[in-house]
Amino acid sequence: MAIAAFTLARRLRAGETVFSGWCGLPYPIVAETLARDGFGAVTIESQHGLWDVAGILAGVAAVRQGGGAPIVRVPLGDFALVSRALDFGAEGIIAPMINTPADARALAAAAKFPPVGERSWGPHRAMTLGGVSDMATYLREANDHVITLAMIETRTALQNFEAIIATPGVDGFFLGPSDLSIALSDGKHVDPLSKEVDGHLERMTAGAVAAKKIPGAYCHSAERAAALAKRGVKFLAVSSDLNMLRAGAAAALKTLKG
Numbered sequence: 001m002a003i004a005a006f007t008l009a010r011r012l013r014a015g016e017t018v019f020s021g022w023c024g025l026p027y028p029i030v031a032e033t034l035a036r037d038g039f040g041a042v043t044i045e046s047q048h049g050l051w052d053v054a055g056i057l058a059g060v061a062a063v064r065q066g067g068g069a070p071i072v073r074v075p076l077g078d079f080a081l082v083s084r085a086l087d088f089g090a091e092g093i094i095a096p097m098i099n100t101p102a103d104a105r106a107l108a109a110a111a112k113f114p115p116v117g118e119r120s121w122g123p124h125r126a127m128t129l130g131g132v133s134d135m136a137t138y139l140r141e142a143n144d145h146v147i148t149l150a151m152i153e154t155r156t157a158l159q160n161f162e163a164i165i166a167t168p169g170v171d172g173f174f175l176g177p178s179d180l181s182i183a184l185s186d187g188k189h190v191d192p193l194s195k196e197v198d199g200h201l202e203r204m205t206a207g208a209v210a211a212k213k214i215p216g217a218y219c220h221s222a223e224r225a226a227a228l229a230k231r232g233v234k235f236l237a238v239s240s241d242l243n244m245l246r247a248g249a250a251a252a253l254k255t256l257k258g
Contacts, residue, residue: 005130006145008041008069008091009171012214017229020071022218022240024049028062030241035066043071043237046081047096053084057125060088064129071147082110086146087122089129094174094216098150101163108169111148113139116169147171149216149235152204153179161204165211172214172235175201192220205232 011018020041021034026049034042042063044056051059056072063070071092072085082093095107109118123138132138150164151157153176157164165173177192184196191197205215209232216235219225220243225236 005064005132006069006091008071009145009147011040012147012172012234016234018069018235019225019229020235020237021068022237023059024051025241025245026050026052026055026059028055028058031059031070032062032066034241035063035068039068039238041069041071041092041235042066043073043092043094044090045073045240047073047075049073053081056081056085057088060085060090061125061129064089079106079110082107083119083122086111086119086142087124087126089126091145092147092149094149094151096151096176097153097157098164098170099154099156100160101167104150104164104167104170107148107150108167111146112143112169116143143169147214147235149174149214151176152200154183158200161207165204165208165213170213172216173204173208174235174237175204175217177201177218177220192218193224201228201233202231 018040020043021039022043022045023031023034024045031042031044044051044059046056060070069091071094072090073094074081076096085093093111098104098107108116111117111119113119127138148169148171150170151174152161177197178190181191181194181197201217208215214235215233217228217233218237219228220239222238225238228236
């Protein structure tokens, strides 16, 4: 492939398992460090994280500098940022609350060039970071090098899952287990490891594989990510930068306090 610097889509479509760091703290050096320390991808979390647009621009480049594939989770309904993040050089987009086929089509429209979508031209930073000087090459290959993951987090999304995953330009799903547990319990509790959530994940993974799409999920721990990888989930976001910082601090303080 001519766009050799874009690795995420190639790895996932080859059947590899990709573990992603999860970066909510708005510091490019943190995102870069996660990549340098071995995560093949790093997700810049701009839905609930603290990133602004300027930070995303710098963060995407930092992840690439660290050797990882940058992904951006955009805020709810912010399809304009989908296109901007891709223009900045992101290789993947995670879009929250994709509940209907119309939502899925809107995601694809923002992320993919015609004839699949309606993304407009302006990928100058992406081309620079990807080492692509020829506009025709980028236009021809960009749709195949950009991964779109639709978040499944509600009862409505579950009901529409088959139509969402079948949408041209949607490359896979990404389970939001905490939000799905809230929805399934009618707001009574947060339990990302509940049997009900787990059962739906099993069904969706099988459906995605049958549709030749990518199964993905957020995992609160490395242990959970390793377990889901064995069950066929291919894109796994692991914990978060803040959780890792807290865990490291807690371990150090435990040692210090004896």
